[in-house]
Amino acid sequence: MTDTDVAARPRPRRALLIAVAAVVVLGGLAVRTAFFAYTSDDYRAFVSQWYEFIRQHGGFGAFRYTFANYNTPYLYLLAILTHLPVPALYGVKAISILFDLVLAFFTYRIVSLRHPGSWWPLLAGAIVLYLPTVVLNSAAWAQVDSAYSAFGVGGVYFVLRKRPWLACAFFGLAFAFKLQAVFFFPALLLFVLRKRVPWPALLLIPAVYLLLDVPALIAGANFGELLKVYLDQSDTYDQLTLNAPNVYQYLSSAGSSAVLRTGGIVVTGLILLALAIPVVVRRAELTPARIVLVSAISVTLVPYFLPAMHERYFYPADALSVIAAFYLPKRLWAFPVLEQFASGFAYAPYLLNSRQGGFPGGGRRGGPGGTGGRSGGFPGGSRPGPPGGEPPGHPGGAPSGPRFRPPGGGPGGMTTGTVLVDFWILSTAMLAGLLLAVWAAVQDFRRPPEPGPRLEVTGSRGREPVEG
Numbered sequence: 143m144t145d146t147d148v149a150a151r152p153r154p155r156r157a158l159l160i161a162v163a164a165v166v167v168l169g170g171l172a173v174r175t176a177f178f179a180y181t182s183d184d185y186r187a188f189v190s191q192w193y194e195f196i197r198q199h200g201g202f203g204a205f206r207y208t209f210a211n212y213n214t215p216y217l218y219l220l221a222i223l224t225h226l227p228v229p230a231l232y233g234v235k236a237i238s239i240l241f242d243l244v245l246a247f248f249t250y251r252i253v254s255l256r257h258p259g260s261w262w263p264l265l266a267g268a269i270v271l272y273l274p275t276v277v278l279n280s281a282a283w284a285q286v287d288s289a290y291s292a293f294g295v296g297g298v299y300f301v302l303r304k305r306p307w308l309a310c311a312f313f314g315l316a317f318a319f320k321l322q323a324v325f326f327f328p329a330l331l332l333f334v335l336r337k338r339v340p341w342p343a344l345l346l347i348p349a350v351y352l353l354l355d356v357p358a359l360i361a362g363a364n365f366g367e368l369l370k371v372y373l374d375q376s377d378t379y380d381q382l383t384l385n386a387p388n389v390y391q392y393l394s395s396a397g398s399s400a401v402l403r404t405g406g407i408v409v410t411g412l413i414l415l416a417l418a419i420p421v422v423v424r425r426a427e428l429t430p431a432r433i434v435l436v437s438a439i440s441v442t443l444v445p446y447f448l449p450a451m452h453e454r455y456f457y458p459a460d461a462l463s464v465i466a467a468f469y470l471p472k473r474l475w476a477f478p479v480l481e482q483f484a485s486g487f488a489y490a491p492y493l494l495n496s497r498q499g500g501f502p503g504g505g506r507r508g509g510p511g512g513t514g515g516r517s518g519g520f521p522g523g524s525r526p527g528p529p530g531g532e533p534p535g536h537p538g539g540a541p542s543g544p545r546f547r548p549p550g551g552g553p554g555g556m557t558t559g560t561v562l563v564d565f566w567i568l569s570t571a572m573l574a575g576l577l578l579a580v581w582a583a584v585q586d587f588r589r590p591p592e593p594g595p596r597l598e599v600t601g602s603r604g605r606e607p608v609e610g
Contacts, residue, residue: 154259154260154261154264159261159264162264163264163267166264166267166268166271167243167246167271169272170242170243170246170268170271170272170277171239173272173277173281174235174239174242174277174280174281175281176281177277177278177281177282178231178232178235178281180281180282181231182282182283182284182492182493184283184284184285185231185234185283185284188210189220189234189284190230190231190234192209192210192212192217192220193220193223193224193230193234194230195207195209195210196209196217196220196221196224197224201221201222201224201225202218202221202357202358202361203361203362204221204361205217205221205357205358205361205362205363206361206362206363208363208364208367211371211374211375212320212371213318213319213320213351213354213368213371213372214318214354214355214357214358214363214368215289215315215318215319215354216237216286216289216319217358218354218357218358219237220234220237223237231284234284235280235281235284237286238279238280238281238284238285238286238287238288238289239280239281239288241280241286241288241289241291241292242271242276242277242280242288242292243271244288244292244293244296245270245271245276245288245291245292245295245461246267246268246270246271247267248292248295248296248298248299249263249266249267249270249295249461249464249465250263250264250266250267251263251299252266252295252298252299252302252434252465253266253267253465253468253469255302255303255430256430256431256468256469257468262468266464266465266468269464269478270460270461270464270465273460273461273464273482273486274482274486274489275454275456275457275460275482275485275486275489276288276457276460276461278486278489278493279454279457282493283454283489283493285454286319286320287320287322287454287455287457288457289316289319289320290316290317290319290320290322290323290458291316291457291458291460291461292316293312293313293315293316293319293323294312294313294316294323294325294326294441294458295458295461295462295465296312296315297309297310297312297313297316297326297330298326298329298433298434298437298462300312301333301338301339301433302430302433302434304338306333306338306339306340306343307343307346309339309343310330310339310343310344310345310346310347311346311350313326313327313330313346313347314346314347314348314349314350314351315350315354317347317350317351318350318351318354321372321375321376322445322455322457322458324444325440325441325444325445325455325458326437326440326441326458327440328414328418328440328443328444329433329436329437329439329440329441330344331418332418332421332422332428332436333428333433333436335418335422336421336422336425336426336427336428338428338433355368380400380403380450381449381450382399382402382403382406382449382450383449383450383451384450384451384452384453385452385453385488385491385492385565386445386451386452386453386455386456386488387453387456387484387485387487387488387565387568387569387571387572388445388446388447388448388451388569388572389406389446389447389569389573390402390406390449391565391566391568391569392566392569402449403449403450406447406448406449407448407449409447410443410444410447410448413443413447414440414443414444417439417580417583420587421587424587426587429586430469431469431470431586432583432586432587434462434465434466434469435466435469435470435579435582435583435586436583437462438459438462438463438465438466438477438579439576439579439580439583441456441458441459441462442456442459442462442463442481442572442575442576442579443576443580445459446572446573446576453485453488453489453492454489456481456484456485456488456572457485459481459485460478460481460482460485463477463478463481463482463575463579464478466478466579466582470582470586473578473581473582473585474578474579474582476575476578477575477578477579477582478575479575480571480572480574480575480578481571481572481575483568483571484568484569484571484572484575485572487562487563487568488565488568490560490561490562490563491560491561494560494562495560
């Protein structure tokens with residue numbers, strides 16, 4: 143991309159750009175309202191009970207008890223919601239939709255660095271806002287994967303802007319909302335090794351996490367319980383895959399193997415090292431395109447090879463695959479198509495069979511977001527709760543029964559409804575998208591960085607140069 147190319151592009155007038163953006167946002171909200179009446183089993187069995195428990199205990203007073211298996215930031219939002227004149231289901235979904243908009247905004251900002259003064263950033267933001275998985279995750283499922291994904295993509299944006307401390311603060315916010323923010327961490331480690339992010343900035347991640355626990359501690363929460371919430375989550379499932387279109391769908395006869403789970407973690411680490419070491423050894427420059435590529439590969443590769451992944455764990459890849467395609471359209475136009483095909487159809491078994499009658503097919507999972515336990519809402523059985531009975535989200539054991547598994551998906555998988563596309567096909571499509579991104583990254587790292595225009599981006603410190 144040359145300065146001439148940038149100057150030759152038709153620049154949309156600001157008023158027209160704002161008007162079109164408003165239409166895009168309003169349309170996205172209108173599409174989501176079509177799913178507002180849908181009630182998922184995760185919402186009924188967990189989030190709604192957490193909401194009700196918080197409401198009955200006066201809001202923040204509920205934090206004296208361990209009543210949920212999410213970290214505190216999301217529960218704070220539920221506590222605020224209990225004081226608003228909004229139906230619980232709609233309010234919970236509105237929280238997630240708010241983060242949908244934040245995710246689309248950072249998509250717009252990142253693509254603006256590559257294609258300033260054009261319609262492409264707005265198109266990229268609109269595509270992410272209307273992605274089937276993004277719409278269904280918040281508006282139908284009432285999940286909050288948009289929160290950690292939005293903050294994680296925001297972290298990538300601030301790395302591009304050469305504001306590493308703010309980037310790490312955003313990664314800390316992502317981690318505080320959900321453990322799955324670790325999918326961004328291999329990319330972040332590479333940014334540190336290549337001196338795009340200073341080592342001390344990483345301290346902001348645990349600092350933000352702990353800072354967000356302070357309101358709960360003031361309300362009387364147990365500090366030890368807050369610290370180990372993610373530790374408890376990490377040992378929740380013994381399945382190799384839970385509807386995730388990843389490598390474990392090929393292991394049709396593997397079952398729930400502790401050896402394979404451990405081996406999967408080791409293999410994931412080795413693959414990441416194999417990709418990162420040449421970049422570090424060659425001291426390759428991290429251009430904006432390479433930062434986007436590395437980030438997209440990180441959030442796709444980790445859930446593809448790690449065991450015990452849910453279908454929704456590809457949510458950050460849903461967004462970053464689109465962003466990567468706008469950075470390298472000729473090489474990566476198929477990346478978001480393959481990724482969204484696999485990610486979207488993986489939602490079907492749960493969403494098509496989730497109904498108000500309870501867990502279909504013998505129980506979906508231990509908790510929303512894949513952080514529940516083998517015995518209802520908490521890992522490994524009960525955890526301390528309020529006097530007078532077990533806390534909401536811990537129904538005393540999920541119903542048992544036969545679990546329907548996808549054709550080609552082995553005993554290590556879990557589904558509870560109609561499989562529209564064989565999971566072998568979905569896993570292959572996801573792998574093809576991942577390999578395409580890796581191939582594009584290898585090709586890009588093998589050639590010297592192309593000179594690009596120096597773009598002026600308005601920031602909090604005035605107009606400052608950013609690489610294009």
